[in-house]
Amino acid sequence: MLERLNQAMEHIERHLDQAIEVDELARIAATSEYHLRRMFSALAGIPLSEYVRRRRLTLAGAEVLAGRATLLEIAVRYGYGSGEAFARAFRAMHGIGPGEARRTGAALSSQSRMAFRLTIEGSSTMRYRVVDKPAFTVAGLKTRVPLVHTGPNQAIMDFVRGITPQTLERLEELSDQEPQGIVAVCDDLDPSRAEGTELDYYHGVITSAAAPEGATALAVPAGTWAVFTASAPVPRAIQELWRDVFTEWFPSNPYRSRSGPEILRTRLSPDKTEADAELWLPVEPEHS
Known part of the structure; x- marks a missing residue:
């Protein structure tokens, strides 16, 4: 690749x-x-x-x-x-x-030519699995937020803080398949993935049921998903996992990303400083 x-x-x-x-x-x-x-x-x-x-x-x-x-x-x-x-x-x-x-004759900026090389350190093993998943629905609360590559996304944090525990409990009752429980879903991202471009953010569950009143439904067709897991400090666990998937896993495996929502399930430690993260990305065989 x-x-x-x-x-x-x-x-x-x-x-x-x-x-x-x-x-x-x-x-x-x-x-x-x-x-x-x-x-x-x-x-x-x-x-x-x-x-x-x-x-x-x-x-x-x-x-x-x-x-x-x-x-x-x-x-x-x-x-x-x-x-x-x-x-x-x-x-x-x-x-x-x-x-x-x-x-x-002013001094000007310069963008150097880029070339890419894969550095293999062998110090860690990425945990992943590939899942063929039937069609499902994301049911949850939706907002539009800017993309943030490094550090906390304040717009998402403010949005989630405004969701009542009762609403989350009602949504969690609908979770009937992997990934289980409350998840964060990003969809309709700008193709450039530039910092500050906007995306649709859903805070909800993966379900086969209809979205309850006051919630938004996102229908997701059947397809193949690569599922990655990691444990690390917040928010590094999430941002470094996404980075490593594209800099290490994709160049070494016969898959490519395809259009579709990205799903993140996180479970925080009691002091909320560490997270177990599970990232679901839509993929297809490289030569499909």
Whole structure:
């Protein structure tokens, strides 16, 4: 997987002054567009589209300082329809406009080329299983929250604090299949997985029953799920588990992520500092 991903990275470098289509990158990487975006953001720490934008502006910055082409020629070469649009993007990355940068010879920011390698340490074993699960319903309370990669998600914490114990008890009575009990479900995430983009968050249960009055139902079709478990301090248990799945498990196993909700079941220690986490991710065979 990583070898094919690096071939896609080479394709990006050769075509920074042309249109780069994600479907072509996915074909080179021998995976789906959905999984390519997920893998890239997990491995690189930024969305694929942001990486391409920053690489283009890095090359454009070098050409601005070289002074051989006009600013408009550089703007058009790297896909900007006007000098104004180019200047805005240039300033957002470099902190200075292209005209001023050329006049003053200012120091500019640079996005290095990326290549991916798998480092095998052998110090731990990831616990997982693959489950074929029939269709089910997520029944619970729903809100829209921003995506947070590191640290607590305050919007989710505030939302959950507002749910009464009686409501949770009523929902938990409907739990009739794995994962059992109250779960956190994330759905309709932005393909870029960029920090701050929004997603649907459900706090509820997995059930075959109808959602009770006042709750929201999310119908989930039958499919294959990879189930990962870990125990660690909160919130690291959850965020590092998600990271390790995409940086270690997917590159080493014949599966790719598919569209669908992500389900997290956590059980806190009595002092609420440690958590047993169980993460359910929708997957499909890599060459399905």
